[in-house]
Amino acid sequence: MTHRLSEGRRTAAFVAVALFGAWEVASRSGGLSPTFMPAPTTVLGTLGRELAGGLVGHLAMTMGRVFGGLLLGAVPALLLGFAMGLSPAVQRSVDPFVSALHPIPKLALLPLLMVLLGIGEAPRLTVIAAGAFFPMLLNTLTGVRQISGVHIDVARSYGATNKQILRRVILPGSVPMVLTGLRLATNLAFLTAIAVEMLGASDGLGAQLWLSWQTLRVDLLFAVLTLIAVIGVSISAGLRLLARRGAPWLSEHTAQI
Amino acid sequence: MVSGTLRTASAGRTSPEASATETPALTCSHLSAVYPGRQGDVQALRDIGFSIRDREFVSIVGPSGCGKSTLLRIIAGLQQPTAGSVSFGGASRPGTGLVFQEHGTFPWMTVVENLAFGLEMQGMPRDERQARALDYANRLGLGQFVHAFPRELSVGMRQRVDIGRAFLSGAPLLLMDEPFGALDAQTRWVLQEELLRIWLESRKLVVFVTHDLDEAVLLSDRVLVMSGRPGTIRQDVSIDLPRPRDSRRDHAAIREYTWHMWQLLEPDVRSGLAIKG
Ligand SMILES: Nc1ncnc2c1ncn2[C@@H]1O[C@H](COP(=O)(O)OP(=O)(O)OP(=O)(O)O)[C@@H](O)[C@H]1O
Ligand SMILES: [Mg+2]
Numbered sequence: 452m453t454h455r456l457s458e459g460r461r462t463a464a465f466v467a468v469a470l471f472g473a474w475e476v477a478s479r480s481g482g483l484s485p486t487f488m489p490a491p492t493t494v495l496g497t498l499g500r501e502l503a504g505g506l507v508g509h510l511a512m513t514m515g516r517v518f519g520g521l522l523l524g525a526v527p528a529l530l531l532g533f534a535m536g537l538s539p540a541v542q543r544s545v546d547p548f549v550s551a552l553h554p555i556p557k558l559a560l561l562p563l564l565m566v567l568l569g570i571g572e573a574p575r576l577t578v579i580a581a582g583a584f585f586p587m588l589l590n591t592l593t594g595v596r597q598i599s600g601v602h603i604d605v606a607r608s609y610g611a612t613n614k615q616i617l618r619r620v621i622l623p624g625s626v627p628m629v630l631t632g633l634r635l636a637t638n639l640a641f642l643t644a645i646a647v648e649m650l651g652a653s654d655g656l657g658a659q660l661w662l663s664w665q666t667l668r669v670d671l672l673f674a675v676l677t678l679i680a681v682i683g684v685s686i687s688a689g690l691r692l693l694a695r696r697g698a699p700w701l702s703e704h705t706a707q708i
Numbered sequence: 709m710v711s712g713t714l715r716t717a718s719a720g721r722t723s724p725e726a727s728a729t730e731t732p733a734l735t736c737s738h739l740s741a742v743y744p745g746r747q748g749d750v751q752a753l754r755d756i757g758f759s760i761r762d763r764e765f766v767s768i769v770g771p772s773g774c775g776k777s778t779l780l781r782i783i784a785g786l787q788q789p790t791a792g793s794v795s796f797g798g799a800s801r802p803g804t805g806l807v808f809q810e811h812g813t814f815p816w817m818t819v820v821e822n823l824a825f826g827l828e829m830q831g832m833p834r835d836e837r838q839a840r841a842l843d844y845a846n847r848l849g850l851g852q853f854v855h856a857f858p859r860e861l862s863v864g865m866r867q868r869v870d871i872g873r874a875f876l877s878g879a880p881l882l883l884m885d886e887p888f889g890a891l892d893a894q895t896r897w898v899l900q901e902e903l904l905r906i907w908l909e910s911r912k913l914v915v916f917v918t919h920d921l922d923e924a925v926l927l928s929d930r931v932l933v934m935s936g937r938p939g940t941i942r943q944d945v946s947i948d949l950p951r952p953r954d955s956r957r958d959h960a961a962i963r964e965y966t967w968h969m970w971q972l973l974e975p976d977v978r979s980g981l982a983i984k985g
Contacts, residue, residue, distance in 0.1 A: 601808055608784050608806040609829045609877055619825075623816035700816045700857040 489670040498674035510678065512655040516572075516644040517637070520579025525636040528587035529629065535588075536595025537621070549588065557581040558646055575647045582643040586635035594628025595621060626698045634690050641686065645679065731797050732759035733913050734783070734881070739792035740938075741778050752778045754938040756792070760930075762880075763911040767924035769969060770934030771977045776917045779939070780883050783915060796881075803830075805874025805912075807884040812870040813858040819845055820854045822869050826877020841876065848872050848902075864895035868902070875906050882907075882914045888923065897955070900927060904952070921966040926955050933969050936976030943972055 471491045477483040478490035485493070498506075535542040557578050564574035598621055606620050648657025656675055663671035694701065739756040742749050752775035760766050768776050781787040783794055785801050796802060805826065806812070813822045820841045821828075827837035845854045848868050858866050867887060874882050887903075888896045904927060907914060918924050924931045931945045945968070949961055 599811060601811055602814060604781070604784070604786050605806050605808070605812055605814075606825075606829075607786060608804045608883075609826045609879070610803060611829050615829065619828075620814070623814075626816070698816070700859060702859060 486667075487669055489673060493670055494673040494677060497670040498677055501671065501674055502678075506659065506675070506678070509655050509659050510682075513644055513648065513657065514682075516575060516579055516648075516655065517640045519576050520640045520644065521583050521636060523576060524580030524583035524640070525587040525633065528584045528632075528636070529591050532588045532591025532629075532632075533595060533621075533625075536592050536625070537617075542592075549585070553585045553589075557643060558650075561647060561650060570651075575644075575652065578647055579640050579643045583636035583640040586639060587632040590628045590632025590635065591625065594625030594632070597628065598624040623698075627701055630690070630694050630698065633693075634687070637686055637690065638683075641683065733762040733764075733797050734915075735759040735795050735797075736779075736783065737792055737795075739779070739782060739789045739794070741775060741782065741787070742790045751938040753782075753789070754940050756939065756941055758932060758941055758944060760913060760915065762797075762913055765907060765914045765916065765927055765929050767916045767918055767928040767931045768934060769918060769921060769924050769931060769973070770939060771936045771973060771980045772919070773980065774934045774937050774976070775939035776934065777885055780885050780915065780917055783881075784883050802881050803877060803879035804881045804883060805877050805879040807867075807870050807874050807882070807887045809886040809889040810863060810866065813866050813873075815858050818855050818857055819850055819861070819869055822858070823873050823876055825873055826879060830877070844872055844876050864891050864899065867891065867899060871899070871903060871906075875910060875912075880912055882912045884914065885917045886919065887916075889919065896923070903927070908951075921969050922955060922962060924969075925949075925962045925965045926953055931965075931969065933972045936980050943969075945969065 474483070474488065475490045475492060478485050478488055478493070489497075502510075531541075531545065535545055560581065561574060561578050564577050568574045568577065602620050602624060603616060606616050611619065644655070645657040645660070648655035649661045650657075652658045656679055659675045660672060660679075663669070663675060736759070737757050739753055740751070741753040742751050744750075756779060768779065770776055778787065782789050784804050784806055785794075794801075803826075814825070817825065820838060823844055824832075824837040824841035827840065832840075842854055845851055850865060850868060850872075853861060853865065858869065861869070867890075871884075871887060874884075888899055891899065900923065916924070916927060925947055928947050931947060932941050933943045933945060934940065935942045945965065947965060949958060953962070955962065
């Protein structure tokens with residue numbers, strides 16, 4: 452079993468086990484303050500209890516915001532990215548807005564949006580969507596732009612119509628960059644969701660993190676962080692799977708970019 | 709020495725007996741191409757004129773940057789000439805298969821899908837084109853790789869797919885831009901033979917750009933020798949060697965042609981590289 456793991460992974464697993472083991476021992480023996488650095492088993496226990504309690508609801512809330520933000524931000528960005536890539540006129544008219552809005556840290560818009568949209572889900576979803584929008588837009592645009600002229604020439608010479616070129620060349624040819632955009636957009640939506648939840652939401656994992664700091668429940672803090680890490684890793688794994696299914700022609704390496 | 713063995717036809721004319729009975733399948737007249745550039749315009753082609761009969765294999769050789777690819781793109785209808793015209797025996801442009809040096813296959817399609825692409829564009833039903841592509845893949849020795857993606861093939865295998873796609877499409881006009889340029893010598897020999905075999909079976913009109921003079925003589929009925937930029941047709945050389953030709957057996961006869969062509973090309977190649985002869 453272990454002999455199939457690569458050398459690097461074996462080393463990493465060994466280091467992790469050693470680290471957590473040392474932490475456990477130090478925390479239990481009082482070498483580390485159990486209040487500030489609770490033992491890993493304590494954290495897991497808290498995580499289990501909280502998940503059975505209300506944490507699942509907070510998790511669902513956060514994931515709802517991530518997917519809502521992606522739906523509102525990444526999907527229009529995908530469509531606009533294709534429109535800009537296919538039509539220089541669209542690109543010319545949209546470019547100034549992109550250059551002006553892209554550099555703004557989207558989180559900075561939250562107070563203004565709360566003034567404009569009221570206190571509720573609307574400003575939060577807007578900020579998350581704005582965070583997801585630009586990476587998706589710019590990567591999709593690049594994906595369409597980098598398609599080799601040779602492929603378009605070849606398709607045209609065999610008599611492909613514009614619609615066939617779109618379907619058989621441009622859409623599949625842009626998939627690698629679209630996947631990259633989706634990965635960046637998802638990561639950013641997750642990050643932004645946690646951040647807006649810390650800024651005044653009453654539910655969601657970000658709110659739980661903030662609450663555990665305010666009540667000095669460090670075991671809960673670690674438990675929520677563990678959950679966030681697990682979700683982050685699962686999202687990456689899910690997107691890798693999507694890439695393998697959706698773009699089987701990519702090498703393992705390219706699919707992970 | 710050349711005049712004894714080489715018959716050179718002037719641009720726009722082929723052998724008299726043929727031109728009397730056949731209208732040319734492809735005629736380029738007075739083609740010019742100019743690219744606007746930051747340091748002034750670049751004239752790539754100037755007053756190019758020639759015609760090609762049906763089923764003829766014509767190569768184009770010339771110094772780098774003389775406009776060979778530009779000429780091919782104009783014939784393919786992918787680019788408009790600045791002046792002049794291309795005509796196809798009075799008819800509209802026929803189906804065209806285009807083969808490039810590399811990266812012509814679609815990375816997101818399997819070997820079968822790539823081979824069948826021309827048929828797909830003609831609207832052939834999926835099962836039928838799939839069957840024909842599978843059959844063709846076997847003939848090309850790609851039977852094991854029909855469901856592989858180009859990334860999983862060697863460069864030579866990819867070129868075979870690219871050429872196979874052009875032939876399978878049934879397009880009567882085949883335009884090839886240094887299709888073997890990226891291959892090692894042995895793979896090139898094999899693919900040259902393969903190309904000739906398929907061409908002899910189907911007898912399409914082939915316009916073949918190459919920088920390899922031996923390859924041009926080995927494969928072609930005629931070789932158009934171009935001048936340096938702006939590209940013009942310097943000479944239209946008929947290759948009067950019986951087929952099948954063999955690069956090793958016929959190497960003396962082939963060498964006479966290539967020597968003649970090199971003499972035509974050398975001054976332009978040297979001045980293009982700014983090397984004094
Ligand atoms: N899209 C373009 N824009 C501007 N100039 C171009 C363009 N394509 C080609 N040229 C110029 O036109 C000339 C001819 O180019 P072309 O690619 O047709 O030459 P070529 O004979 O195929 O060269 P090579 O043997 O190196 O492939 C070159 O000087 C090149 O710089
Ligand atoms: Mg070229």
